[in-house]
Amino acid sequence: MNGKGFATVIHFIKKEFQQLKRDPKMFAIVLAAPVLQTIILGYAATFDVNNxxxxxxxxxxxxxxxxxxxxxxxxxxxxxxxxxxxxxxxxxxxxxxxxxxxxxxxxxxxxxxxxxxxxxxxxxxxxxxxxxxxxxxxxxxxxxxxxxxxxxxxxxxxNGIRSPLKSVNAETRIWYNPELKTRVFMVPGITALLLMIITTLLTSLAIVKEKEFGTLEQLIVTPIKPWQMILGKILPFTILGFIMILLVNSVMVFWFGIPIRGRALFFLFASLLFILSTLGIGLFISTISKTQQQAMMVTVFGVMMPMIYLSGFVFPIENMPKIIQYITYIIPLKYFITIIRGVILKGIGITELWRETLILASMGISILFLASKRFNKRLE
Known part of the structure; x- marks a missing residue:
C-alpha cells in the first residue's frame, strides 16, 4: 500500500465516523446500547433458582x-x-x-x-x-x-452412644465459579454476542445505506480502488468493535465483579479474529440486500439467530442431536465463546486454545476474503 492509497483509506475512515457523528441516535446505539444490554442481560440471562x-x-x-x-x-x-x-x-x-x-x-x-x-x-x-x-x-x-x-x-x-457413626464424606471443590452462578458463565458469552451484533449489523447496513442514497454509485466512478473502499468501510467498524469490547468488559469487571483471569492481549487477538468473520458476513449481506430493512432481516434471522442457538451460548452443544452438532462446526461464534470463556473464567491461553484459535483465524480470513471478492465483483 503506497502513501496515497493509505491516505485515501484514512479519508474514508474519517468520512464513516463523521456520518456516525451526524446521527446521534446511531452513535448512542453503538456505544450506549451494548453497556445497557450487558447490564440487563447479565441479570436476566440466568438459570439460577433462588426462590x-x-x-x-x-x-x-x-x-x-x-x-x-x-x-x-x-x-x-x-x-x-x-x-x-x-x-x-x-x-x-x-x-x-x-x-x-x-x-x-x-x-x-x-x-x-x-x-x-x-x-x-x-x-x-x-x-x-x-x-x-x-x-x-x-x-x-x-x-x-x-x-x-x-x-x-x-x-x-x-441413646448414650458417644462415638458417632462413621461414613464416607466427599469433599467437593468447585473451580472457576465457586458460587455456581449462571451469571458468571453467561456474561462473557454476552460480550461475544454483542460484538457479533454490532459489527455484522453495522457493516451490512452502512454499505446498503450507500446504495439507497446513491452515494455508492458516485464512489464507483471516482478513482478510488475497490480494495480502498472495502478497507475504508470495514476498519471503522473494527475500531468500534474494540471500543465496544472495552466498554462491555469494563461493565463485566467493575459492575459484575468478573475478572479476566487470562492474558488480555490474547483476548484482544481472538476478538480481532472473530471480527474478521463478522465483518465478512456483514459485507456479504450487503451484496445480496437492496434495502436496509432487507439487510437487517437477513442479518437477524439468517445469521444472528442460528449463531445464538448453535454456538453454545445458551444451549449446551453436547445435548444437541448429532446432525446439529456437525452444523455447529461452521459457526464462528462457537469457537470465540469457547475462547472467551476459557480466557476470562479459567485463565487459559493459546497453549490450551490453539485449535479454536486456528479454526477461528481460518474462518475469519476465508469469510472476509470471499465476501470482499464478491463485493469487489459487484462494484465492477
Whole structure:
C-alpha cells in the first residue's frame, strides 16, 4: 500500500465516523446500547433458582412437621404462598401458577419418625419448566437429607452412644465459579454476542445505506480502488468493535465483579479474529440486500439467530442431536465463546486454545476474503 492509497483509506475512515457523528441516535446505539444490554442481560440471562413458591398441606400438624417446614423456608430457596386444607387446594395452586411446588406432609409423620418406621413426605413439582423443577427437587432432597441426619444424630446422643457413626464424606471443590452462578458463565458469552451484533449489523447496513442514497454509485466512478473502499468501510467498524469490547468488559469487571483471569492481549487477538468473520458476513449481506430493512432481516434471522442457538451460548452443544452438532462446526461464534470463556473464567491461553484459535483465524480470513471478492465483483 503506497502513501496515497493509505491516505485515501484514512479519508474514508474519517468520512464513516463523521456520518456516525451526524446521527446521534446511531452513535448512542453503538456505544450506549451494548453497556445497557450487558447490564440487563447479565441479570436476566440466568438459570439460577433462588426462590420457589410452594403450597403446604400439613396433615400431621405436629412439632416435627413444623420444624421440617421451617427448615425448608429458612433455607432461603423457598417461600410458602399458603397452606391448604385438602389435596385439591394444593393441586389448584400449582395448576393456576400460584405455586411451583406442593408439599404434602401425611398424618403420623412425627409418629413414624419416633417409631423408626420411615417417615415420608410428598413433593409435587410443576414440570412445565424442567430446569426450575429439577433444581427445586434437588434443594428439597438436600434439605430433607440434612433434616433426617439431624434426627439420627439426636437419637444417637439420647441413646448414650458417644462415638458417632462413621461414613464416607466427599469433599467437593468447585473451580472457576465457586458460587455456581449462571451469571458468571453467561456474561462473557454476552460480550461475544454483542460484538457479533454490532459489527455484522453495522457493516451490512452502512454499505446498503450507500446504495439507497446513491452515494455508492458516485464512489464507483471516482478513482478510488475497490480494495480502498472495502478497507475504508470495514476498519471503522473494527475500531468500534474494540471500543465496544472495552466498554462491555469494563461493565463485566467493575459492575459484575468478573475478572479476566487470562492474558488480555490474547483476548484482544481472538476478538480481532472473530471480527474478521463478522465483518465478512456483514459485507456479504450487503451484496445480496437492496434495502436496509432487507439487510437487517437477513442479518437477524439468517445469521444472528442460528449463531445464538448453535454456538453454545445458551444451549449446551453436547445435548444437541448429532446432525446439529456437525452444523455447529461452521459457526464462528462457537469457537470465540469457547475462547472467551476459557480466557476470562479459567485463565487459559493459546497453549490450551490453539485449535479454536486456528479454526477461528481460518474462518475469519476465508469469510472476509470471499465476501470482499464478491463485493469487489459487484462494484465492477
Amino acid at each position: 420457589v413458591d410452594f403450597y403446604l398441606l400439613d396433615r400431621d400438624r405436629s412439632s416435627s412437621s413444623r420444624k421440617y417446614v421451617e427448615k425448608i423456608v429458612n433455607s432461603g430457596y423457598f417461600t410458602m404462598k399458603g397452606a391448604g386444607e385438602n389435596y385439591d387446594e394444593v393441586e389448584n395452586a400449582i395448576m393456576n401458577g400460584n405455586a411451583a411446588m406442593g408439599l404434602i406432609i401425611p398424618r403420623d409423620f412425627e409418629k413414624d419418625i419416633e417409631n423408626n418406621t420411615g417417615a415420608k413426605v410428598q413433593v409435587l413439582l410443576d414440570g412445565s419448566d424442567g430446569n426450575k423443577g429439577s433444581i427445586a427437587f434437588g434443594y428439597v432432597q438436600a434439605i430433607t437429607a440434612d433434616y433426617a441426619k439431624n434426627i439420627l444424630l439426636g437419637k444417637i446422643e439420647r
